[in-house]
Amino acid sequence: MRTAFSIVVLAVVAVGIGAALLAVPFGSPKTQVGDYYNEHGRAQTGAANMVTSVVVGYRAFDTLGEVTVLFVAALGLGAVLSAAGGRSGRREVQPASLVLLAGSRFLFPMITLFGAYVFLHGHLTPGGGFQGGAVVASGFLLLYLGTRGRRVNRIGSTVAESLSGLAFVVIGLIGLTVGGRYFLSNFMPTGALNTLFSAGIIPLIYIAVGFKVGSELSGVIDDLVEETA
Amino acid sequence: MIVVVASLVAVMLAAAIAALVFRDLLSSVIASCPVSLVASILFLFLQAPDVAMAEASIGAALITAVFVMAIRRTSRYEE
């Protein structure tokens, strides 16, 4: 019954999506909006990476919402796992093998540094706050593998989460009060293209996003790590 | 070029089907990892290096790790 129903649903969806895909030809230019961004993005936002100029410039409000989604999910995960009868007390710290321990201690600062590089250069090269934050979080993942059961300092990570989110909103509100009086408008000088200190508020927002995503994803990993006790 | 793309797509779909049929959840998750990995290579071919980076670091690495953690705290096999 259920299988037959699923196959019918799937067939309808397949025909529909297939037909719709054929209506969107592959590889041909089709949008004025995208062309406008490629044409004017450098002058209007000062970023060399057009994806960044869209993510943190033209559609920065989406990014604010997206950071919020991650915040909601991390909070919700914490709430679900710590609800009545959830967590069973403290975990025991069990060091893994010496090789893994030494390796993770050696690699962790380098990975974190690389993550910071990725989100600092988001407006120049591929990468940005999300990718950099994910790299930082994978550094934390490695640290967990090295010392099984160790927990990050939750108060520190709560403060990092909240302050980076707040920084994003405050940057937006400053844009509302100075300059063009638009929420999230780029009120700082855009500088010379392809230099580190350019593109106005874009690097600042990406730093906030990097911290936010990094602390959020680390928190998710911390919540889900097996309790060894 | 097209041969490379077509074979990558084939690998990706094969990995997804493997994730569908495996009864062992751990194998299923490990099989879905190449889906993200190949997708990230295809994103690179489609001139989307930003997305390729995000897909590789989040989709292939972090999600797999999070799945493995969750499976360790639950049960490994589908009943």
Add this chain to the structure above:
Amino acid sequence: MVSPALLVAVPLGLAFCVPLIGLASRKAARLVPIVACLFNLVVSVRLLSAALEEPIVVSMGGFSPPFCITLYAGPVGLLLSALVALAGLVVSIYAVSYIDKGATTRYHTLYLLLLVGATGVVLTGDVFNLFVFFEVLCISSYALVAYLGDRGGLEAAAKYLVQGAVGSALLLLGIGLLYGQTGTLNMADIAGRVGSVGSASLFVPMALMVVGLGVEAAIFPLNGWLPDAHSSAPSTISAILSGIAIEVGLYAVIRVVFTVFGASSALLSLVFLGVLTLLVGEMCAFVQGNIKRMLAYSSIGQIGLIVFAVSIATAGSVTGGLFQLISHTLSKVVLFLAVGYMIHRSGSTEISSLQGIGKRMPLTSFAFTVAAFSLIGLPPFAGFASKFLIVRGALAEGGTLLSVLVGLVLVGTVIEGAYFFRVIQTIYFGTGEGDAARHESPAIALVSMSVLVALIIVIGVYPSLISDTLNSAASELLQRGAYIRSVLG
């Protein structure tokens, strides 16, 4: 004048502060949602009077409209954001005493973020931004349904999450297809271009978007998650999910169908779906023994009624539908809040265990009764005025088909009356432990409910108070040309 962007930005900033405040004092953290809702209520009402003259369109980041995200603060958006803030305010005052166990700081943060998501959805003028705020709304509701961590809540959250996630995926696919065909994401810009694309290739994106949003709006075949989620969540969250979340989902469906696609041909099927949703919801509610499940199914019925009224797409019926949306929110929030402490005192969710609770909790029972009467559509409460407008609007359109459907709607109302009267009879005339001492809800909960009870009566007696706003809201939904012009100039 204040920018409508503050309606999203200020509560969001406060939500980011709540964990920090919670580190210092858990008691202070629960006051933050009250402050945020109060701010939003005041700003929305002040902007609403300006928006009646001319909708306020602000672009984010200061770029020109089709190239940036716009917020469209017209009568519909501001009316709904005021409603979100009002319901949010009442429920957060109630929650001060009601939510006392578990990770309360996380609860209050998630609750505030749910309201931010709802406000963002009703104000945005961009389809992808709609998706993002919709996700904020949905994900915080998944987490809040599971908040108590009991078996029922976890099961309901798991079902809700899987169905909601598939819905969101379909929505995103629909947005992608739409972008592939029109090359833009701004709602007004899309609305201006769909005419030149051809309706056949637009059908799939529209169907995907309506299905994706319809999961949250609980339109008939997509509402399997709702009774479980609304009945297993804490009562405050049930109130918000029933009173805010599904209405916002419904708003998104209406906005997509009416403004983005302007699909008048899809409306007839929505009329049928609405009546079907109504009848299914009311009939399922009738057979429930669990009071919260009964209220949850009644929400499905009411959503069906609103879909029916709005899809007729005449000025009168859309006005009636929006009015019904408001009166449903007011009543359903009161019902869930009242039931929250009734369940707390009687120790069971079964209707039969509420016998004689009218003597133990007279004020709470009074609030319940007023809200139930309003929901059924008895004068002089708000629900009467709204149902009257719907019936009048539908009959004015004429046609045998519509008359038959109106008859079915009235049948649904009769069923609704039957099960609510059964509950009210049990509450007041049941022969339970009639001698038990009076044990009223806490004062703060009674104060919060009394605000909405007063509004239900005031709006019921003077419907003209909001009729101007409703009329211009209806014309905003019906006149696509004006919408496009006010965004793109």
Add this chain to the structure above:
Amino acid sequence: MSFLHDYAYYIGAFGLVLIGLLIVLTKHNLIKVIVGLSILDTGINMFLIAVGYIRNGTAPIFSRPGLEAGGMVDPVPQALVLTAIVIGVAVLALALGIAVRLHREYGTLDMRKIKELRW
């Protein structure tokens, strides 16, 4: 061959979407369903990126002089997919958290056996 040339990416995206939906619709184990959701998300992301591609286009980054704005692929879908990936991982993490708690309460993740709420 020219069909493949035009539609290889679409076939990949379409296949992933269908396989993802198939897993969600037919499997009963919650973690398996979540695996299906992640495959579904990847398929949709693949489709969005393919929509923005322009034949022989370059990545939309002015990393070296001499790049023309006209020959660049559309940056908008890439921005959307970045957002969608992060939203996807957020939903996934929450879903897995709920799965872990469900398993502790019921001792199983089979949704057919977890039904206390029917009527």
